[in-house]
Amino acid sequence: MQVSVLASGSKGNCTFIEMEGSRLLVDAGISARRIKQELSNIGQAIEKLDGVFITHEHSDHINGLATLTKKYGIPVYSRPETFRAMNCYRDIPQECINPIMDRVRINKLTVKAFGIPHDAADPVGYSITGSVKCVVATDMGFVDSNLRRELESARVMILEANHDVDMLKNGEYPWPLKRRILSNRGHLSNIDTAWTLVHLKQKPQKVLLAHLSESNNLPELAMKTVRQILDQQGVKNMELILTAQDRCVSVDF
Template identity: 55%
Template sequence: MRVSVLASGSKGNAIFVEMDGARVLIDAGVGVRRVGRALSSLSASLDSLDAIFITHEHSDHVAGLRTLLRHTDAPVYSRPGTLRAMAESGGDLPAERLFAIHDAVEVGPLRVSSFDIPHDAADPVGYEITGSCKCTVATDLGFVTDEVRTAMEGADVLVFEANHDLAMLRKGPYPWPLKQRILGNRGHLANDEAGRAIARLRKRPQKIVLAHLSETNNRPAIAEETVSQVLAESGVPALSLAVALQDEMVTA
């Protein structure tokens, strides 16, 4: 299995997962050229994608989708509420390419399951991709529910949100209503919350990629240090941690 976070953060998200010969893209929030370049550096291509999964309709997850669909025949899956929200926001997407996922779908030898995440979107989800290995993607979540915890359990690679450092967000330049939105139950996960959720896992992932970092209220070194510190305080042996970036691909 190879998991490459092509871009991660409030300016655009896309994650490429290749497992057992199948190729899946999670979210299409960056331009098609960027995705194409990243895939060719991984010896893949846009027209070799088997399926595209969308977590939710926020523009940092779907802004590149319409153009992407001109370069691939891959079907697009998301929850019905997300598909509706994308249509209502004038995304101008070809309806025949969009498919509702309720629980799980098969993509070749892989099973891709959606699970609910608490976030201020129509019907937001994370995904579990299971074949010979398991990858779980959970970003854009206000807090870690039991359902999220179950989906994280047993992942070999976990792409998990570490959005902000609490002190940086509190002291930072954002207006109070935006701070409240991020801190709320349907907002984004703080570094220390991410660390605590990882520390509680019964089976530790081989690799963790911290993702969707705020460029204003976080820094890669701070996210990594905070999560490592929470893990150490919880008596968890050091884990392989990487940090996904907005403008550079990170492969787990």
């Protein structure tokens, strides 16, 4: 079983998950050509994908979707409102479109969509469950008790650590954009991410820190902040892994 974050950040997001013989993508925010190349680099074929699950309609999550579906006919799953909000909706072959509200069965896997707080039509995270559970949860303004329940018991988690609050506040972004990122429909800070993990009762073994801002965060700062809080709170045996915008990061589980 394998999780490979092909790309993660404001320029494009795409995650590959192989479990129980099924092969899924979560988001397709990079070009179909790059998706094909990155999959080939890890020994996987784009033609063997069983489905693409879209979290929301922002361009950094769907940039490659139209080409991916037209060229390879891969089924796409997302909330109905998300499909309607996509700027590429009319370019996706209708036979590829599969609206879902709650969960869907893909071979031996159950994929559940759960709502997240973000400034999009109907944004979701996904839990993929077979013999173990993997969760993808990015682009969230905050994590409440209901959302924590969705994260519980994951073996592997792709979790947003978008920004350092001081870097964002003191950076060059205009104030309306800073306010959006800091809002409860924006993005999680490094500190938010750490405390989300602390409060989980059944903690993941591996956490891939994702969607790091190139302007308002640093990989080493994200890692240091999250690790320091986990250590201070006595959280042990949790492996933290940094994802990247320009390279694939893979873990086996």
